[in-house]
Amino acid sequence: MMNTFKKYTIAIFATVALLFTACEDADDGGNIIPGVNSILNQTENNADLSMLNAALIRTGLNTTFNSSVTYTLFAPNNNAFTNYLTANGIASIDDIPVADLRDILQYHTLTTEVTTDVMTTDYIKTLGKDDEIEFLDLFIETGTSILLNGNVTIIDADNDADNGVVHIVDTVIELPTVFSLIAANPEFSELTAALQTNGLQTDLSNTDGTLMDPYTIVAPNDAAFQALVDLNTTDEFDSIADITGQTDIDEDLLYHVVGNDRLRSGDLSTGLRVNTLRPSTSFTVDISAGTVITDGTMNTANVTTTDITAINGVVHIIDLFIRSN
Known part of the structure; x- marks a missing residue:
């Protein structure tokens, strides 16, 4: 009887240890179960990102940012979207053509996790693409604050997610022209x-x-x-x-x-x-x-x-x- 009890106890502890290790490995050592804190979850749980969340759902990118693939998202807050709509004479997010909205959101996305401590002043490729399906560049300027394309500021950085990181920004980043990418660089x-x-x-x-x-x-x-x-x-x-x-x-x-x-x-x-x-x-x-x-x-x-x-x-x-x- 005692031997049977010992074997049963050992089996329980082994199973618990295996599950604990699996959870750690699944999120790269962050001890967070995937799906609880995805990039999408952050847009759902932050009231100041409600317009961004609506835009992700409308374009189908909500699925992208709830996946296990790693991304960096420069997330415009509600004020950023409101200013963008006003400046372009658009009544609401729903009035932006879906393809155009998707292009904009993809331009706010990097295909790897990039936290502010590893950012350098340079051009970096985004998930956005030109007509020839080449990845668009974004200019990052580091300093006292971090600027994107010369006029967009990261106001809340390094919000860690299971599948990457979210940096909240104060302005919607316009798709770049050759002139804007030149002008952004000091x-x-x-x-x-x-x-x-x-x-x-x-x-x-x-x-x-x-x-x-x-x-x-x-x-x-x-x-x-x-x-x-x-x-x-x-x-x-x-x-x-x-x-x-x-x-x-x-x-x-x-x-x-x-x-x-x-x-x-x-x-x-x-x-x-x-x-x-x-x-x-x-x-x-x-x-x-x-x-x-x-x-x-x-x-x-x-x-x-x-x-x-x-x-x-x-x-x-x-x-x-x-x-x-």
């Missing part, structure tokens, strides 16, 4: 100002194909402007202001833009001649050792970052302001 302050001064931000924000979009932009950052100044101490450029103050700076800016095409890194080849929006001009590409552009003055620029994707084109970062002549 390292493009000179290029942004030059584009705005010459009225080119309107064209580069266009998304309906009527103004030569989609675009490919080889975008010089602030260091690239300075690199042109430093390249030749005997030329006319003694400061960045000398570059941006040229009477034909708009033509130089157009030399950095390709119209009616998304040229991704995979489309480039050695010897490729690329026609630009500056009339009758082109630059050539060499990919034999990295990606290098040779401009009309025979100066070379290295492409340091490729395939930053917007809904109306792609951006590649270069380390020298290039010129056609």
